[in-house]
Amino acid sequence: xxxxxxxSPKLLGFLAIVILLLALINxxxxxxxxxxxxxxxxxxxxxxVQGFISELGSSASDFLQGVTGYREILEENRELRxxxxxxxxxxxxxxxxxxxNFRLREMLGFQERTEYELLPAxxxxxxxxxxxxxxxxxxxxxxxxxxxxxxxxxEGLVGNVFQVSRNTSKVLLLTDSRxxxxxxxxxxxxxxxxxxxxxxxxxEGYLRVINLPPEANIQSGDTIISSGMGGVxxxxxxxxxxxxxGKDQYGLLQQALVRPAVNFNRLEEVFIVLxxxxxxxxxxxxxxxxxxxxxxESLL
Amino acid sequence: MDNENGITLAPYLIIIFLAVILLVLEGSFFALVFLRGxxxxxxxxxxxxLSFLWGExxxxxxxxxxGLLQDIFFGPAIGFFALAKMLSAYFSGLISREIYKDQIVxxxxxxxxxxxxxxxxxxxxVSFYWGAEMGFFVAVESIFLFRAxxxxxxxxxxxxxxxxxxxxxxxxxxxx
Numbered sequence: 001x002x003x004x005x006x007x008s009p010k011l012l013g014f015l016a017i018v019i020l021l022l023a024l025i026n027x028x029x030x031x032x033x034x035x036x037x038x039x040x041x042x043x044x045x046x047x048x049v050q051g052f053i054s055e056l057g058s059s060a061s062d063f064l065q066g067v068t069g070y071r072e073i074l075e076e077n078r079e080l081r082x083x084x085x086x087x088x089x090x091x092x093x094x095x096x097x098x099x100x101n102f103r104l105r106e107m108l109g110f111q112e113r114t115e116y117e118l119l120p121a122x123x124x125x126x127x128x129x130x131x132x133x134x135x136x137x138x139x140x141x142x143x144x145x146x147x148x149x150x151x152x153x154x155e156g157l158v159g160n161v162f163q164v165s166r167n168t169s170k171v172l173l174l175t176d177s178r179x180x181x182x183x184x185x186x187x188x189x190x191x192x193x194x195x196x197x198x199x200x201x202x203x204e205g206y207l208r209v210i211n212l213p214p215e216a217n218i219q220s221g222d223t224i225i226s227s228g229m230g231g232v233x234x235x236x237x238x239x240x241x242x243x244x245x246g247k248d249q250y251g252l253l254q255q256a257l258v259r260p261a262v263n264f265n266r267l268e269e270v271f272i273v274l275x276x277x278x279x280x281x282x283x284x285x286x287x288x289x290x291x292x293x294x295x296x297e298s299l300l
Numbered sequence: 301m302d303n304e305n306g307i308t309l310a311p312y313l314i315i316i317f318l319a320v321i322l323l324v325l326e327g328s329f330f331a332l333v334f335l336r337g338x339x340x341x342x343x344x345x346x347x348x349x350l351s352f353l354w355g356e357x358x359x360x361x362x363x364x365x366x367g368l369l370q371d372i373f374f375g376p377a378i379g380f381f382a383l384a385k386m387l388s389a390y391f392s393g394l395i396s397r398e399i400y401k402d403q404i405v406x407x408x409x410x411x412x413x414x415x416x417x418x419x420x421x422x423x424x425x426v427s428f429y430w431g432a433e434m435g436f437f438v439a440v441e442s443i444f445l446f447r448a449x450x451x452x453x454x455x456x457x458x459x460x461x462x463x464x465x466x467x468x469x470x471x472x473x474x475x476x
Contacts, residue, residue, distance in 0.1 A: 017364070017386070021379040029377030029429060039372045046320065046373075050328045057329035125327035127374045128339045130443060131422055134374070136327070178376075178430050 034141070035165040043165045050124040051138055058268060116234055118152075118271040119143060124168065133176035135159075135267060140167040148232050150273040156238035156261035157181070157226055158270050169272075174207060174239065175264055182229040183209060183239055188217035205264065207240055212254035218245055224258050234273055311358075311471040312365060315350070319343055319366040323373045338447055341415075342458075343370065345451050347385055348392040348414040349462045350471075352407050356393030363389030377429075384421040388414040404459055411455040415448040416440070 035043065066073070125136035139145050141164045151158040151171045159179060163170040172179050212218060222242040228235025240258040248255045322343045330339050347366055351359025367382030375381050392414050399406035423439055434442075465471065 014360075014390075017360075018383065021364075021383040021386070024379035025377045025383070025425065025429070028379065035372075042369075042372050046324060050324055053324050053328035060329070125324075125373070128326035128330055129341070129374065129422075130338060131426055132374070132376060 034147075035163065040165045044167050047124060047136075047138060047168045050136065051122065054122075054124050117274040119145070119274055121151075121169075121270055121272055123267050123270065132178075133173040133264070134162075135171050135173065135270075137169050137171060137270060137272075138167065139272060140165045140169050142166050144274060145169050145272055150233045150237075151270050152234075152237055152273060153262055153267070153270055155263070156240070157233060158262050158264075158267065160232055161272065171270070173264055174260060174262075175205060181233060181239065182227045183224050184227045185216070185218045185242075186223040186225045188222075205260070206243070207258040207260055209242075209256040209258055210248065210253070212256065214252070214254060216254055218242060218254065218256055220245060224256075308472060311354075312361065314471050315362055316365060316369065318346065319369050322346065323370060327373060338443065338450065340450055340454055341418075341447070342454075344385065344388065344415065344418055345411055345454055345458055346462065347389050348411050349407055349455065349459050350466070351389040351392040352396040352399075352410050353401060353463065353466050354393065355396065356390045359389035359393035360386050363387070380422070380425060383425070384418050387421055388418040391417055402463070404456060407459045408452050408455045411459075412448045412452040415451045416444050419444040419447060 119139060121137040121139040123135050124138050127134045137151075145161055145164050147161055147164055149161045151160055157174060159171050159173040159176070161169045162172045174181065209218075209224060220242055224239040224242060226233040226235060226237045226239055238261040240260040242256045243259050244257040245254060246256070247253070326339065326342065343366055347359070347362050350362055354362075363386035364382050367380075367385035368378065370381040370385070371378045392410050395410060396406070399410070401407075419439075420436075423436060423444075427436075
């Protein structure tokens with residue numbers, strides 16, 4: 001019979017600590033939309049320092065980029081001038097379309113979908129490890145932030161809040177492989193083309209649309225937008241542009257490589273969507289470990 | 301501040317202060333300056349070097365304390381980095397028994413292997429809780445080894461500083 005006395009107290013203590021930490025991971029990973037008192041204290045005390053150091057880092061990064069990429073900046077400047085000239089024409093057309101759209105919406109009695117209450121926030125820290133794609137912003141529950149609120153920029157969708165302290169919140173970026181978003185192809189709007197955007201660790205910084213049926217109307221250059229399903233993300237926010245379309249590993253469904261509209265490396269200011277309408281269906285609402293596991297299994 | 305087991309509190313308070321500074325720098329400064337490049341985990345290097353000098357018992361405590369701090373800052377759950385850092389520090393302290401502490405190659409190799417161990421533990425935890433999309437050997441080849449070599453090289457500069465600071469009782473002011 002196995003006797004405990006055969007094990008040294010040191011080994012038992014070591015194993016006890018390992019088991020305790022594993023239990024702690026399991027417990028805190030399940031239900032951790034709010035921080036504990038100690039975490040709140042540490043994060044609240046440190047957030048001004050993080051903000052200051054982040055600004056320093058941003059300045060250093062800008063300086064380094066300016067030094068190393070002077071030619072690229074000149075070239076980019078020339079290209080941007082051309083793009084701007086072209087945009088002016090599009091802008092006029094879009095204004096006309098917007099007016100028409102507004103009139104039609106009024107006629108139909110629809111509430112304007114893009115009228116969300118936005119709260120600006122600054123990015124004060126980024127996860128330095130390569131395991132997670134998260135940022136920390138300088139707004140917390142004191143400012144009305146809650147778990148699952150969508151985070152956007154003028155360019156498009158950034159991610160959503162997943163942990164909230166008094167004055168700071170952690171945001172899970174679209175590029176994190178734990179995140180999945182229901183999307184639409186803007187051009188076709190075929191319901192069958194709704195897929196799931198996931199972080200794509202093999203191509204860092206890119207996203208992947210999976211679960212697209214074989215007949216889905218999607219091609220390179222298409223714009224991907226959020227479908228609004230689940231009540232977490234507002235409908236119609238730009239997610240990115242399709243770079244490649246191909247078959248999945250089993251050859252049954254289509255998948256696409258998407259370049260995100262937002263430059264996640266250069267995020268400095270973001271907006272939190274405060275008032276999205278809650279829908280009954282909740283595809284991407286669950287951020288607990290169990291929820292993510294179940295969600296992943298059911299999606300793949 | 302000695303207790304019955306000869307463990308003093310001062311070194312741990314200094315390490316907590318140092319860890320907070322390193323974590324703020326890693327999250328706010330390095331994350332912007334290095335952008336998408338693989339960023340060094342300076343905290344891991346410091347912890348492994350100190351465990352190498354202080355042995356597995358103190359190393360284990362260092363690993364837990366600093367890992368818990370990292371969990372508060374960046375962890376998806378409490379205990380995630382604490383477990384990885386504790387085991388890496390314990391490993392470092394164990395193998396240091398057989399290696400000369402005043403020669404640089406020992407700690408450099410220890411940091412190299414401790415980094416691979418640290419990353420592998422994190423990989424296993426991520427795989428278990430969220431499912432890793434990247435295969436283990438792909439991750440070793442494309443990330444872990446690169447990071448291990450990176451840390452290996454940085455140890456060349458950091459270990460002499462940590463070694464001298466330790467000899468000068470920087471971490472234990474009461475013995476100065």
